Amino acid sequence: MGLLSAFALRGGFAGLDPLAGIPGTLGGALVMNAGAFGRTLGDLVEEVEVLVDGKVEVLRGVEVDWGYRTSSLKGSTVVGATLKLVPGDGGKIREDMVRFARLRRQKQPLDFPSAGSVFKNPPGHSAGRLIDEAGLKGARVGDAMVSPLHANFIVNLGQARARDVRLLVEVVKERVRERFSISLEEEIVYAGVFEFGEDEDCAAAGGAFL
Ligand SMILES: Cc1cc2nc3c(=O)[nH]c(=O)nc-3n(C[C@H](O)[C@H](O)[C@H](O)COP(=O)(O)OP(=O)(O)OC[C@H]3O[C@@H](n4cnc5c(N)ncnc54)[C@H](O)[C@@H]3O)c2cc1C
Known part of the structure; x- marks a missing residue:
């Protein structure tokens, strides 16, 4: 998630900022519907790719049940996802990421x-x-x-x-x-x-x- 957030920051895409400090992989975060500061990853998902009988199937984000730290992806094998991020101001995105990281360090x-x-x-x-x-x-x-x-x-x-x-x-x-x-x-x-x-x-x- 850290690498993905850094990638989004470099590209000037906002949306992942509150989730940037969550440790782990994108696959784990999707399955757990990871969230922080009022945002969950499920909110940002356009599509998810899962492996079914050795073949990749594409699910639309709205087809997945996103729950509180759970999702209907549990038990499947997630191999990719497309996220809906929005173009934003790089300086502001960085500022937000730093602010959320500081809050984490204070509270955790x-x-x-x-x-x-x-x-x-x-x-x-x-x-x-x-x-x-x-x-x-x-x-x-x-x-x-x-x-x-x-x-x-x-x-x-x-x-x-x-x-x-x-x-x-x-x-x-x-x-x-x-x-x-x-x-x-x-x-x-x-x-x-x-x-x-x-x-x-x-x-x-x-x-x-x-
Ligand atoms: C210090 C700290 C802070 C944290 N803060 C937050 C927070 O703010 N918000 C939050 O939501 N969580 C938080 N977490 C929990 C954790 O980071 C998240 O649950 C994270 O999304 C788990 O990702 P992971 O890759 O480590 O998955 P794992 O913990 O390895 O796996 C989680 C589940 O997903 C399954 N899974 C993993 N990858 C895949 C895949 N590719 N396909 C199918 N199933 C898969 C596993 O089998 C398991 O059931 C925190 C953890 C720590 C240690």
Whole structure:
């Protein structure tokens, strides 16, 4: 996404500016319908190319269901896309990209590895605020920690394993459910199989908080 945004900037095309700082590939961003600062990638899609039985098929943007950090492209193989960008003033586009990047640096714990926002915002709520108000900023399982800067980020302080993050996610969900009767839903996508007796290990993880 960074390369694509730089390409758009060089060509003087506006539209991607709020999305420029989202890490990852165009394919991942399309499947996740990545978004930031009120803009989602799905808003900009004219066409998407997907691989079906070894052949490239073209879908129009309006044929895709774009959801909140999800899309009907999930499960397919995206190999290309055409985006609707608009000609703009290069100086203004650069200025906007710098402004959005600065906001990201202020609000997100970018000094540590993370997977970005862990949970979707429940309707009418901010996941980060709920986690903060449940007293979970700084909560840890091993080296996985709920960021003190932005409670919807789990950062790796050094040696965290996927299992530590997975456990911390369960603890956060449980605490927020207990406190607010709201079920948080993950925005992150898990890879692999996590084998643990959730009740038992979550209780243990609760005891490991700083
Ligand atoms: C610090 C940080 C900040 C972030 N900020 C944001 C943000 O502001 N907004 C936001 O929306 N996200 C944000 N994210 C999350 C992440 O960057 C996005 O979800 C991104 O779009 C994922 O792209 P990726 O290429 O890494 O995909 P992956 O994470 O590798 O994959 C995501 C999903 O897409 C599928 N997929 C990937 N490529 C393809 C393809 N070509 N065809 C079919 N399926 C595919 C994968 O199988 C998986 O299910 C942030 C992450 C971090 C670490």
